[in-house]
Amino acid sequence: MKKINNKLPSGNYNIFIGKNILSKLTKEIEHLNLHKNVLFIIDRNVNKYYYKYIFDNIKAKFNKSDSIIINSNELEKRIASAEKIYSQLIQKKYGRDTLLIAIGGGIVGDIAGFVAATYMRGIQYVQIPTTLLAAVDSSVGGKTGVNFGDAKNIVGCFYQPKLVLIDTHFFKTLNQSEIICGMGEVVKYAFLSDVNFYNYLNLNLNKILKLEPNVIEKVIYESIKFKCSVVMQDEREDGLRKILNLGHTFAHALEIAQKYKIKHGQAVIVGIVCSLFLSNRIGYINKENLNLYLKFLNIFKSKIKLKNLSTDEMYKIMLKDKKNRNGKIKFVLPIEIGKIFIDAECSVSLIIDSISESIKFFVNK
Amino acid sequence: MKKINNKLPSGNYNIFIGKNILSKLTKEIEHLNLHKNVLFIIDRNVNKYYYKYIFDNIKAKFNKSDSIIINSNELEKRIASAEKIYSQLIQKKYGRDTLLIAIGGGIVGDIAGFVAATYMRGIQYVQIPTTLLAAVDSSVGGKTGVNFGDAKNIVGCFYQPKLVLIDTHFFKTLNQSEIICGMGEVVKYAFLSDVNFYNYLNLNLNKILKLEPNVIEKVIYESIKFKCSVVMQDEREDGLRKILNLGHTFAHALEIAQKYKIKHGQAVIVGIVCSLFLSNRIGYINKENLNLYLKFLNIFKSKIKLKNLSTDEMYKIMLKDKKNRNGKIKFVLPIEIGKIFIDAECSVSLIIDSISESIKFFVNK
Numbered sequence: 001m002k003k004i005n006n007k008l009p010s011g012n013y014n015i016f017i018g019k020n021i022l023s024k025l026t027k028e029i030e031h032l033n034l035h036k037n038v039l040f041i042i043d044r045n046v047n048k049y050y051y052k053y054i055f056d057n058i059k060a061k062f063n064k065s066d067s068i069i070i071n072s073n074e075l076e077k078r079i080a081s082a083e084k085i086y087s088q089l090i091q092k093k094y095g096r097d098t099l100l101i102a103i104g105g106g107i108v109g110d111i112a113g114f115v116a117a118t119y120m121r122g123i124q125y126v127q128i129p130t131t132l133l134a135a136v137d138s139s140v141g142g143k144t145g146v147n148f149g150d151a152k153n154i155v156g157c158f159y160q161p162k163l164v165l166i167d168t169h170f171f172k173t174l175n176q177s178e179i180i181c182g183m184g185e186v187v188k189y190a191f192l193s194d195v196n197f198y199n200y201l202n203l204n205l206n207k208i209l210k211l212e213p214n215v216i217e218k219v220i221y222e223s224i225k226f227k228c229s230v231v232m233q234d235e236r237e238d239g240l241r242k243i244l245n246l247g248h249t250f251a252h253a254l255e256i257a258q259k260y261k262i263k264h265g266q267a268v269i270v271g272i273v274c275s276l277f278l279s280n281r282i283g284y285i286n287k288e289n290l291n292l293y294l295k296f297l298n299i300f301k302s303k304i305k306l307k308n309l310s311t312d313e314m315y316k317i318m319l320k321d322k323k324n325r326n327g328k329i330k331f332v333l334p335i336e337i338g339k340i341f342i343d344a345e346c347s348v349s350l351i352i353d354s355i356s357e358s359i360k361f362f363v364n365k
Numbered sequence: 366m367k368k369i370n371n372k373l374p375s376g377n378y379n380i381f382i383g384k385n386i387l388s389k390l391t392k393e394i395e396h397l398n399l400h401k402n403v404l405f406i407i408d409r410n411v412n413k414y415y416y417k418y419i420f421d422n423i424k425a426k427f428n429k430s431d432s433i434i435i436n437s438n439e440l441e442k443r444i445a446s447a448e449k450i451y452s453q454l455i456q457k458k459y460g461r462d463t464l465l466i467a468i469g470g471g472i473v474g475d476i477a478g479f480v481a482a483t484y485m486r487g488i489q490y491v492q493i494p495t496t497l498l499a500a501v502d503s504s505v506g507g508k509t510g511v512n513f514g515d516a517k518n519i520v521g522c523f524y525q526p527k528l529v530l531i532d533t534h535f536f537k538t539l540n541q542s543e544i545i546c547g548m549g550e551v552v553k554y555a556f557l558s559d560v561n562f563y564n565y566l567n568l569n570l571n572k573i574l575k576l577e578p579n580v581i582e583k584v585i586y587e588s589i590k591f592k593c594s595v596v597m598q599d600e601r602e603d604g605l606r607k608i609l610n611l612g613h614t615f616a617h618a619l620e621i622a623q624k625y626k627i628k629h630g631q632a633v634i635v636g637i638v639c640s641l642f643l644s645n646r647i648g649y650i651n652k653e654n655l656n657l658y659l660k661f662l663n664i665f666k667s668k669i670k671l672k673n674l675s676t677d678e679m680y681k682i683m684l685k686d687k688k689n690r691n692g693k694i695k696f697v698l699p700i701e702i703g704k705i706f707i708d709a710e711c712s713v714s715l716i717i718d719s720i721s722e723s724i725k726f727f728v729n730k
Contacts, residue, residue, distance in 0.1 A: 079444060083513070086513050086514075086519070086520060090513065090516050090519065118483070118522055119519070121508065121509075121521045121522055121601075121602075122523065122601070143486065145486060148448070148452075148455065149451075149452065149455055154455065154485060155484065156485075157482060157483055157487065157522060236486075237486075320458075
């Protein structure tokens, strides 16, 4: 088992990573003296496969413990889902001394975190991410929120959990496309952090895709350690934290353009490829490095499908992104491994060209 | 003009109090280097009477400045109203660099503050309270929120404004019942703070009801100064801040029982009277002091009407209050001026008796 302490201006908390560590949950609730009025918010599939595993591992004597089962897809990540949870909390008389425990992927965590941030002006919550994507990304950093209209995550708060517990036992039912999803963010950290991690990934990509326990634990640990180091310096995304958006401006637009039929992590990989092409066009990345990086990403070609994608439509959606409200799109672009340019502005034609080249990359298998 | 600096763990900001000081708004926006993409959220009545005054006094060159007009009543203080504002913000392409300016009573301020706390995980906002109640209470302290189902303010955040500007020029259109409303909270501070302020109020109640400028400015100043001193020590209401709920457990239930036909501040006065009776029954306040305090509150008898109030119904609603989720109602009770008991628990019969006595007090004019 590995442990990271995420020290933030708004408080600090531990992140545990390991296999079959769910029993730590109740020990930590005792140890941290968290509230004993518990509402579990659980993903429908996770509940189906792991109901027994979850409840066999919970030995704590709670005063209350109800559960809400959530269908997790982007279309349900809306205020209406938060309202269902508020109703349940009110109906079952949960007070300010409530502990929400989110067990599921990023959508469950984002909705539960938003409810925790806003119910009675803030109650405690714990994140138990059950997907690789949620483990390396959304469960850490305190970004909570829901979509509104076409805009992703536009209603939300910065609100930190009291504990994050990553039990890789939950990963055994992940299918290949869900693993690829998580890899989107992992690949992002490869570009953001350093050559060591990039090389480690380059050597072990196949083992990761097979979820080999020691490798996956190290990958999650390194990814989160890097993310925490960034969030620690810039909790509310006023500057440095923006680098974590590498590939995401493209990815968000792609998800909307493909009506969420492409998964977030896959969209991030496409987004990173777009960023590489754009960075090359602007002159930040030379041709040689571009080819090396594309080769590193080759393994994902066969695993991502883009359907009827219009570059113009994608560009229009990017203009609507919450980060680009004043008509200018700002990009995070890689220069080389560990060296990143923030707030790059580019001409419309370069942006559209780099989307086209990226589509070609994924279409020409 | 008077000025208070509210120093809080989550940041500090100034509160200005005076007559015809609205022109300070644009100077302070420059001075504090706040964002220039402005969305005004204005109460419908305030907009009707003060449109010219507001916009004559705004000399700043904003990049954007749209307005949303809000109907302010408790029934509109819901997530749906926040959603209307989100829609407008998205449609008009407001980004993270947005400044919301709320001009209105407590409802406008609470909704606008909640939107500011949750749009793109937090944008800047300024409070310009236009009622005595909002000035002495909700505009200061960072409590934002909306009602959900029957539960008041149950969805919200702690989120502080960048500036509070109290221009008593807006008070000239307040009717008597709205002044009484504000007095509810002022009277509360009289019991909470000290004998000096209590005596000052006792001597000047008539002048306050006539909104005599120097008197009203001092009353607002003293009330806010006291509130700030409490919030400073306990921003998130973990302990001391609870004293600010004096009278409010009764008041919230009363408002629901009367279907919001009684105003909040009036309900607080009734709630304080209930607390005085309850405190006397428990033995905290002696008979002599009880009579003195009731005499001080005599002036409000003729100004508050209670219609078809069932004590049992009120008790049932109190059990549903967000502060009383585990079946126990906790009260803030006055012992003497400046001396308060927090988290008092009482038998059902004493609670119901004190409601009955309070009803009698207001019915026997």
